[in-house]
Amino acid sequence: MRPRTGQPERFAVPATPTTDPLQRERDHLASSRAALRAMREDVESLDIRDVTGTWVTAIVLQNQIEARIAALADLAHTPLFFGRLDYLHAISEELSEGSGGESFYIGRRHVHDADGDPMVIDWRAPVSQPFYRASRTAPMDVERRRRFGYTGGELTAYEDEHLSDPAEGDTASALLAAEIEKPRVGPMRDIVATIQPEQDEIVRADISGTLCVQGAPGTGKTAVGLHRVAYLLYAHRERLARTGTLVIGPNNAFLSYIEQVLPALGELDVAQATVQQLVGHVEVRGEDSPEAARLKGDARMAEVLRRAVRSGIALPTEPCVVVRGSRRWRVPVHELTEIIEELKGREIRYGAAAEALPQRIAHAVLLKMEQSGEAPDDRVQDAVARNAAVKATVKQCWPAVDPAKLVLRLLSDPEFLAACAEGVLTAEEQAAVLWPKPGRSVKTARWTAADAVLVDEATDLVRRTASLGHVVLDEAQDLSPMQYRAVGRRCSTGSATVLGDLAQGTTPWATASWPEALHHLGKPAAHVEELTKGFRVPEEVIAYASRLLPSIAPGLAPATSVREAPGSLTLRRVAEEERAEAVVEACRRALGREGSTGLIAADARIPLLAEALTAAGLPYLAPGTETSAEARLTLVPASLAKGLEYDYVVLDEPAAVVAGEPDERTGLRRLYVALTRAVSGLEVLHAEPLPEQLR
Numbered sequence: 128m129r130p131r132t133g134q135p136e137r138f139a140v141p142a143t144p145t146t147d148p149l150q151r152e153r154d155h156l157a158s159s160r161a162a163l164r165a166m167r168e169d170v171e172s173l174d175i176r177d178v179t180g181t182w183v184t185a186i187v188l189q190n191q192i193e194a195r196i197a198a199l200a201d202l203a204h205t206p207l208f209f210g211r212l213d214y215l216h217a218i219s220e221e222l223s224e225g226s227g228g229e230s231f232y233i234g235r236r237h238v239h240d241a242d243g244d245p246m247v248i249d250w251r252a253p254v255s256q257p258f259y260r261a262s263r264t265a266p267m268d269v270e271r272r273r274r275f276g277y278t279g280g281e282l283t284a285y286e287d288e289h290l291s292d293p294a295e296g297d298t299a300s301a302l303l304a305a306e307i308e309k310p311r312v313g314p315m316r317d318i319v320a321t322i323q324p325e326q327d328e329i330v331r332a333d334i335s336g337t338l339c340v341q342g343a344p345g346t347g348k349t350a351v352g353l354h355r356v357a358y359l360l361y362a363h364r365e366r367l368a369r370t371g372t373l374v375i376g377p378n379n380a381f382l383s384y385i386e387q388v389l390p391a392l393g394e395l396d397v398a399q400a401t402v403q404q405l406v407g408h409v410e411v412r413g414e415d416s417p418e419a420a421r422l423k424g425d426a427r428m429a430e431v432l433r434r435a436v437r438s439g440i441a442l443p444t445e446p447c448v449v450v451r452g453s454r455r456w457r458v459p460v461h462e463l464t465e466i467i468e469e470l471k472g473r474e475i476r477y478g479a480a481a482e483a484l485p486q487r488i489a490h491a492v493l494l495k496m497e498q499s500g501e502a503p504d505d506r507v508q509d510a511v512a513r514n515a516a517v518k519a520t521v522k523q524c525w526p527a528v529d530p531a532k533l534v535l536r537l538l539s540d541p542e543f544l545a546a547c548a549e550g551v552l553t554a555e556e557q558a559a560v561l562w563p564k565p566g567r568s569v570k571t572a573r574w575t576a577a578d579a580v581l582v583d584e585a586t587d588l589v590r591r592t593a594s595l596g597h598v599v600l601d602e603a604q605d606l607s608p609m610q611y612r613a614v615g616r617r618c619s620t621g622s623a624t625v626l627g628d629l630a631q632g633t634t635p636w637a638t639a640s641w642p643e644a645l646h647h648l649g650k651p652a653a654h655v656e657e658l659t660k661g662f663r664v665p666e667e668v669i670a671y672a673s674r675l676l677p678s679i680a681p682g683l684a685p686a687t688s689v690r691e692a693p694g695s696l697t698l699r700r701v702a703e704e705e706r707a708e709a710v711v712e713a714c715r716r717a718l719g720r721e722g723s724t725g726l727i728a729a730d731a732r733i734p735l736l737a738e739a740l741t742a743a744g745l746p747y748l749a750p751g752t753e754t755s756a757e758a759r760l761t762l763v764p765a766s767l768a769k770g771l772e773y774d775y776v777v778l779d780e781p782a783a784v785v786a787g788e789p790d791e792r793t794g795l796r797r798l799y800v801a802l803t804r805a806v807s808g809l810e811v812l813h814a815e816p817l818p819e820q821l822r
């Protein structure tokens with residue numbers, strides 16, 4: 128494999144007989160594909176029998192080779208390159224072989240010819256960066272930026288900007304517009320060809336710091352987060368291969384929607400999970416009242432748990448007497464007390480202290496042995512640490528803690544909770560946190576999602592949670608402080624990219640301010656960026672939805688849209704008895720156009736609408752099931768709409784969406800999410816009056 132040095136790489140346009148510029152580009156595509164094929168064949172022909180020492184290394188190597196072959200696949204509908212940069216000057220002294228400028232083709236992956244000269248440069252390489260950032264005001268030595276257009280895998284068009292030519296005016300990119308408007312059938316796509324400058328800043332931000340992105344619906348937060356992972360894996364491949372990366376999303380429907388993006392960018396080793404999956408120590412079967420869930424997610428619970436974990440620590444009442452042969456060694460109570468007080472004062476995990484304690488007691492015994500003229504070695508200390516008397520002292524003073532059992536007791540035993548929560552939670556709050564019925568055992572208790580987070584916190588108090596190298600946290604605004612802590616533990620020695628929109632927070636504990644959230648995450652120094660340019664929702668629709676902003680997130684600026692689409696918003700009032708039928712008709716209308724359709728409705732109305740669709744002979748999918756050319760309609764409960772998008776959205780009865788939530792603000796936020804899922808058209812059907820902000 129050629130090492131990636133991070134150095135710019137040079138490509139010289141080969142002399143081709145044709146003078147037609149489009150044909151020349153097609154020729155370059157053809158020779159790049161041939162080169163990629165040759166690269167793959169090279170790897171396929173590798174014979175590892177001679178070079179591997181053991182069968183273990185052979186398997187490891189074989190796996191690497193297979194991964195490499197997969198990564199070198201030429202996907203018919205994924206263009207090998209999408210852009211070209213012509214620099215004014217040679218990029219660097221060592222690499223320049225002539226006096227003129229250089230050209231680089233920018234694509235998803237690196238491709239080189241038989242001599243090792245690059246034919247396509249990875250979009251993440253430093254030399255590709257001006258493709259995304261260069262502008263007329265800061266051309267970055269780029270003479271010409273060329274974007275390519277493809278139709279069904281064929282290179283059919285290109286578009287040039289002469290950035291260093293003061294005479295050329297700005298024009299909107301038709302290829303960019305076409306890319307954004309492309310019908311949305313199937314899973315989420317990558318945006319590698321059209322990443323915008325402000326998005327690129329986030330994608331390529333340094334790995335050492337945590338970054339938080341506040342962004343209105345459709346501003347590309349999810350897309351940017353995923354491309355950032357791909358970028359970081361490129362720039363820090365070895366480090367992240369060791370420490371791991373993780374993308375966290377709100378639910379499985381969302382995760383299946385985004386799961387293809389990283390593989391399409393050649394990155395197959397990124398884990399994806401929901402917060403609930405991360406904290407899966409216990410089986411969740413119960414549900415909390417909103418008030419109980421809010422309290423259990425409150426950061427004060429961390430202190431309650433800390434006290435609970437340490438509640439078993441007791442000072443000794445008896446000396447520890449170790450018998451070895453004919454001699455008895457006695458560590459008196461005051462010495463044991465000193466050791467335990469010292470361990471209590473140190474900020475180490477409960478479990479680590481429990482492991483240190485027998486060694487400390489043994490050490491005290493050793494000192495006594497030495498004072499009486501013996502010369503014990505380390506083996507003696509280990510043996511003493513395992514002595515039954517020492518074990519008994521440890522058991523009494525620093526008992527083992529089973530995190531799930533501990534939380535079970537905390538939520539079942541009012542006295543224990545009162546002891547741990549004194550001065551932290553009021554009596555009413557304690558009553559709200561307690562389970563309605565005490566749990567009998569860890570297996571049978573009706574754990575809730577918030578309880579599982581408490582168990583995770585307790586587990587970490589006992590034993591440190593392993594940290595990953597980088598975590599991307601999407602739809603972060605819905606996390607409770609305790610959930611932020613759970614995520615924070617998983618990147619305590621790494622960094623994070625936190626993505627969210629305060630206006631879309633629909634949990635009772637939704638984030639009110641990013642600095643506060645970042646504090647709970649354990650990354651108070653994180654930088655907060657804002658994205659306001661919307662790529663999904665047409666101007667007319669986002670302007671309508673933004674009327675809700677003063678009621679749901681007063682501080683936030685409304686998003687602008689990169690697209691005008693007159694006629695993209697339809698409001699239709701219908702009689703109640705005709706509502707279901709009208710919704711079915713609206714779906715039919717939407718399905719008459721190209722792309723996907725989402726019918727979004729209050730969760731409570733889903734069964735009724737499902738029936739209406741079936742009766743009308745309209746097949747539909749559930750969110751998370753991939754849409755295809757044959758199955759383009761998805762029936763989406765409002766509670767699952769977050770993060771998803773459809774070309775056309777039919778929104779059923781906004782008042783019911785609002786009423787489906789425990790309070791009006793949350794209801795309006797849920798509605799804001801539902802109103803901002805459409806790429807090309809939104810039709811709102813209602814029998815009840817619309818919320819006043821939308822009339």
Ligand SMILES: Nc1ncnc2c1ncn2[C@@H]1O[C@H](COP(=O)(O)OP(=O)(O)OP(=O)(O)O)[C@@H](O)[C@H]1O
Nearest residue numbers: 318321322323344345346347348349350662663770
């Ligand atoms: N630079 C871009 N070029 C082309 N399409 C883009 C670009 N940025 C974003 N998009 C598209 O806009 C749509 C919205 O992006 P994305 O889902 O990442 O937004 P979001 O901010 O996460 O939205 P939400 O807050 O609703 O979850 C996606 O289809 C995405 O591919």
